Amino acid sequence: MTISPSSIFKDIETIRKTAPLVHNITNYVVMNTTANALLALGASPVMAHALPEVEEMAAMAGALVINIGTLSEAWIQAMFKAVKKAASRNIPIVLDPVGVGATRYRTRTARELIRAAAPSIIRGNGSEIMALCDQGRTTKGVDSTSASGLAVDAAKTLARESGSVVCVTGAIDYIVSATAVIEIKNGHSMMPRVTGLGCTATALCGAFAAVNPDMAGAAAHAMAVMGIAGEMAAEHAPGPGTLQVNFIDCLYRLSEAHIQDRLKR
Amino acid sequence: MTISPSSIFKDIETIRKTAPLVHNITNYVVMNTTANALLALGASPVMAHALPEVEEMAAMAGALVINIGTLSEAWIQAMFKAVKKAASRNIPIVLDPVGVGATRYRTRTARELIRAAAPSIIRGNGSEIMALCDQGRTTKGVDSTSASGLAVDAAKTLARESGSVVCVTGAIDYIVSATAVIEIKNGHSMMPRVTGLGCTATALCGAFAAVNPDMAGAAAHAMAVMGIAGEMAAEHAPGPGTLQVNFIDCLYRLSEAHIQDRLKR
Amino acid sequence: MTISPSSIFKDIETIRKTAPLVHNITNYVVMNTTANALLALGASPVMAHALPEVEEMAAMAGALVINIGTLSEAWIQAMFKAVKKAASRNIPIVLDPVGVGATRYRTRTARELIRAAAPSIIRGNGSEIMALCDQGRTTKGVDSTSASGLAVDAAKTLARESGSVVCVTGAIDYIVSATAVIEIKNGHSMMPRVTGLGCTATALCGAFAAVNPDMAGAAAHAMAVMGIAGEMAAEHAPGPGTLQVNFIDCLYRLSEAHIQDRLKR
Numbered sequence: 001m002t003i004s005p006s007s008i009f010k011d012i013e014t015i016r017k018t019a020p021l022v023h024n025i026t027n028y029v030v031m032n033t034t035a036n037a038l039l040a041l042g043a044s045p046v047m048a049h050a051l052p053e054v055e056e057m058a059a060m061a062g063a064l065v066i067n068i069g070t071l072s073e074a075w076i077q078a079m080f081k082a083v084k085k086a087a088s089r090n091i092p093i094v095l096d097p098v099g100v101g102a103t104r105y106r107t108r109t110a111r112e113l114i115r116a117a118a119p120s121i122i123r124g125n126g127s128e129i130m131a132l133c134d135q136g137r138t139t140k141g142v143d144s145t146s147a148s149g150l151a152v153d154a155a156k157t158l159a160r161e162s163g164s165v166v167c168v169t170g171a172i173d174y175i176v177s178a179t180a181v182i183e184i185k186n187g188h189s190m191m192p193r194v195t196g197l198g199c200t201a202t203a204l205c206g207a208f209a210a211v212n213p214d215m216a217g218a219a220a221h222a223m224a225v226m227g228i229a230g231e232m233a234a235e236h237a238p239g240p241g242t243l244q245v246n247f248i249d250c251l252y253r254l255s256e257a258h259i260q261d262r263l264k265r
Numbered sequence: 266m267t268i269s270p271s272s273i274f275k276d277i278e279t280i281r282k283t284a285p286l287v288h289n290i291t292n293y294v295v296m297n298t299t300a301n302a303l304l305a306l307g308a309s310p311v312m313a314h315a316l317p318e319v320e321e322m323a324a325m326a327g328a329l330v331i332n333i334g335t336l337s338e339a340w341i342q343a344m345f346k347a348v349k350k351a352a353s354r355n356i357p358i359v360l361d362p363v364g365v366g367a368t369r370y371r372t373r374t375a376r377e378l379i380r381a382a383a384p385s386i387i388r389g390n391g392s393e394i395m396a397l398c399d400q401g402r403t404t405k406g407v408d409s410t411s412a413s414g415l416a417v418d419a420a421k422t423l424a425r426e427s428g429s430v431v432c433v434t435g436a437i438d439y440i441v442s443a444t445a446v447i448e449i450k451n452g453h454s455m456m457p458r459v460t461g462l463g464c465t466a467t468a469l470c471g472a473f474a475a476v477n478p479d480m481a482g483a484a485a486h487a488m489a490v491m492g493i494a495g496e497m498a499a500e501h502a503p504g505p506g507t508l509q510v511n512f513i514d515c516l517y518r519l520s521e522a523h524i525q526d527r528l529k530r
Numbered sequence: 531m532t533i534s535p536s537s538i539f540k541d542i543e544t545i546r547k548t549a550p551l552v553h554n555i556t557n558y559v560v561m562n563t564t565a566n567a568l569l570a571l572g573a574s575p576v577m578a579h580a581l582p583e584v585e586e587m588a589a590m591a592g593a594l595v596i597n598i599g600t601l602s603e604a605w606i607q608a609m610f611k612a613v614k615k616a617a618s619r620n621i622p623i624v625l626d627p628v629g630v631g632a633t634r635y636r637t638r639t640a641r642e643l644i645r646a647a648a649p650s651i652i653r654g655n656g657s658e659i660m661a662l663c664d665q666g667r668t669t670k671g672v673d674s675t676s677a678s679g680l681a682v683d684a685a686k687t688l689a690r691e692s693g694s695v696v697c698v699t700g701a702i703d704y705i706v707s708a709t710a711v712i713e714i715k716n717g718h719s720m721m722p723r724v725t726g727l728g729c730t731a732t733a734l735c736g737a738f739a740a741v742n743p744d745m746a747g748a749a750a751h752a753m754a755v756m757g758i759a760g761e762m763a764a765e766h767a768p769g770p771g772t773l774q775v776n777f778i779d780c781l782y783r784l785s786e787a788h789i790q791d792r793l794k795r
Contacts, residue, residue: 027577028293028558028561028577029561029562029565029577030562031293031294031335032294032295032297032298032460032461032562033562035294035460035461036459036460036505036506036509039457039458039459039460039505040458040504040505040506045460046364046367047292047293047294047334047335048335048336048364048368049335049337050335050336050337050338050370051337052368052370053336053368053369053370053371056367056368056369056370057367057368060367069577070561070577070578070579070580071578071580071583072579072580072581072604073580074337099576099578102576102586102587102590103578103582103583103586103587104583104586105580105582105583105586106583192569193569193570193782194566194569195562195565195566195569195575196562196565237779238779238782238783239570239778239779239780239781239782239783240566240569240570240778240779240782241566241570241774241775241776241777241778241779241782242775242776242778242779244506244566244775244778245506245507245509245510245775246506246507247506248504248505248506248509249502249503249504249505249506249507250504251504252458252503252504252505252506253503253504293558296558296559296600297559297560297562297563297725297726300559300725300726301724301725301770301771301774304722304723304724304725304770305723305769305770305771310725311629311632312557312558312559312599312600313600313601313629313633314600314602315600315601315602315603315635317633317635318601318633318634318635318636321632321633321634321635322632322633325632339602509771510771510772510774510775511771511772512771513769513770513771513774514767514768514769514770514771514772515769516769517723517768517769517770517771518768518769
């Protein structure tokens with residue numbers, strides 16, 4: 001898979017033309033902002049978490065996004081039901097293990113979800129991916145002298161064991177599959193000051209995975225779009241309030257020229 | 266009922282002066298944005314969904330807004346309790362059947378809510394209104410050659426059977442009562458790219474219904490205000506992020522002159 | 531405790547340097563906006579409400595914020611578990627009794643929460659504080675001829691009985707402890723038109739209380755920052771949509787000079 005401005009923009013055009021339905025079972029904090037990001041990109045978001053309807057909704061979707069940011073028992077049950085349905089239909093499942101490592105409840109739930117149906121893509125920050133992987137089993141590789149190196153090592157272990165593409169996001173985003181690591185170096189330092197941009201990155205993975213059968217490519221495209229739109233949004237933003245608004249505008253207006261000018265790998 | 270800039274603005278002034286309490290049992294995605302829209306218009310929103318308190322809250326409200334966008338069992342129970350209380354007090358009930366037709370759970374819940382207490386106003390897009398009406402029974406009228414014609418036919422059937430005013434929103438908004446159809450042609454093509462503006466339209470119906478005893482008039486006024494504020498908001502919006510922010514500002518600043526300049530029927 | 535621009539800015543610098551973890555169990559309406567406000571100020575928000583994890587989360591936090599805006603049974607249980615854990619660790623507990631007085635459910639829940647573990651800070655508007663206090667027992671003091679005077683009297687009673695610092699917010703904010711009343715006169719009349727700015731004030735109390743052992747000082751600093759950022763945000767805001775966005779930017783950019791120029795006591 002070669003990531004290029006044209007490969008990225010081809011996916012964006014497909015999303016804009018086909019408006020894939022992305023079924024999200026996500027957290028309360030980001031429901032509005034991730035729905036808006038998906039709409040701005042050109043996808044069709046739906047949020048549904050009730051046990052009686054999650055299977056029907058997942059049966060119509062082009063991708064399923066599971067985000068454990070504000071868990072509770074009923075929602076976990078719905079997540080399991082939805083991922084099983086999605087797996088039976090072979091549609092992409094994207095998992096955001098928000099806060100894994102912070103509480104045992106989150107760590108256990110995320111691991112069980114992965115066992116129930118291997119996600120196509122798992123996206124988290126370094127500490128989440130390391131917690132998910134269970135440090136003890138991580139091969140200490142060449143990059144392990146740095147924090148991101150440790151996270152990439154954990155991602156490699158996780159990718160090998162789960163078969164998932166694992167996305168470790170931070171100043172540099174690493175898209176780790178069983179066979180390769182893609183790096184995306186776009187983004188802006190103010191982005192972590194906006195709540196839920198990580199969750200938005202995960203949701204965009206869902207949109208790209210719905211139109212691109214190569215999961216590493218889809219994830220890399222999503223990360224490039226996040227980073228580029230974030231940079232553009234930050235350029236005229238006096239603070240994170242404006243950045244959040246501009247970011248949605250930039251997703252909506254993103255052109256191939258924007259990507260050509262800015263993509264950093 | 267004649268809809269005019271002055272009839273619309275008269276209601277806005279009443280809302281601004283009396284700040285009617287609008288009790289919302291709505292979905293997680295739009296709670297923040299619909300509360301902000303109601304506040305910007307001049308109404309007093311309250312969100313409350315707990316079984317032990319919904320009756321007390323509905324007992325104080327000037328209107329009740331029910332939105333099934335992110336359903337679950339406990340919320341459905343609260344919705345039934347609230348609509349019965351509202352009906353017993355003869356305050357307007359506004360229903361937004363989000364996603365009806367997408368899952369049987371939503372279709373069944375919306376229909377049962379309508380049976381439990383006929384809404385004063387039902388607002389949805391064409392496919393929701395058609396799904397709600399149960400296509401089979403729809404009289405195929407003169408407009409049925411177009412998609413919106415089919416939806417208006419469904420709305421007429423639904424209005425006749427439920428006694429509700431049925432609002433079908435889209436490029437043109439149709440406000441359908443047992444005896445008449447009002448058309449509002451305001452709005453902007455970027456509005457569907459902002460999540461929850463349909464839900465906001467429903468919430469504004471609640472505010473207008475709280476101050477105007479004519480439900481068709483209240484719904485038409487709400488749709489006109491939505492469309493006009495949306496057009497104004499889109500004028501200087503590079504994308505849907507800015508549109509969402511501007512829209513709230515425009516609701517807040519809306520004058521009779523704005524309405525006179527822009528109302529399209 | 532003397533409140534000054536330098537005492538306020540010293541706390542802000544500490545928040546920016548140490549990024550205290552603020553654990554919020556709050557309402558659906560404001561989760562996104564309060565998380566963004568905490569991030570913009572420099573704190574680290576986390577939202578978690580599941581019974582199996584609230585103790586672990588509260589055990590890591592620098593402060594716990596409880597907001598009863600959209601109550602339900604499961605959330606109440608989690609609130610009790612979390613406040614007990616927070617009390618056992620002696621970290622600040624901040625309570626926002628949203629809508630107390632509107633329904634018996636809210637009034638009872640807020641009072642029981644206070645009895646379970648006395649909050650460090652209680653922040654509400656005048657009517658909430660009066661309802662919480664149980665009017666009957668309020669000493670009618672010298673200020674009682676005005677509405678805010680009645681609320682301050684109620685706050686004094688509540689502060690004496692609970693040991694909490696009680697913050698009554700409105701055009702003037704009163705920070706009431708057993709021994710003193712601090713007044714903050716900043717703010718802007720458009721602020722009540724943005725949903726959840728009261729909840730944001732409460733969340734910011736959590737951030738300040740996490741870094742400042744003097745609870746009256748922490749609450750007064752939070753109120754000053756709210757009011758000053760709100761004034762700055764309103765200056766170039768045509769309406770509450772823009773105000774909400776600017777407010778986040780202003781929290782992010784707030785300097786000691788801004789505070790010196792604007793603090794009104």
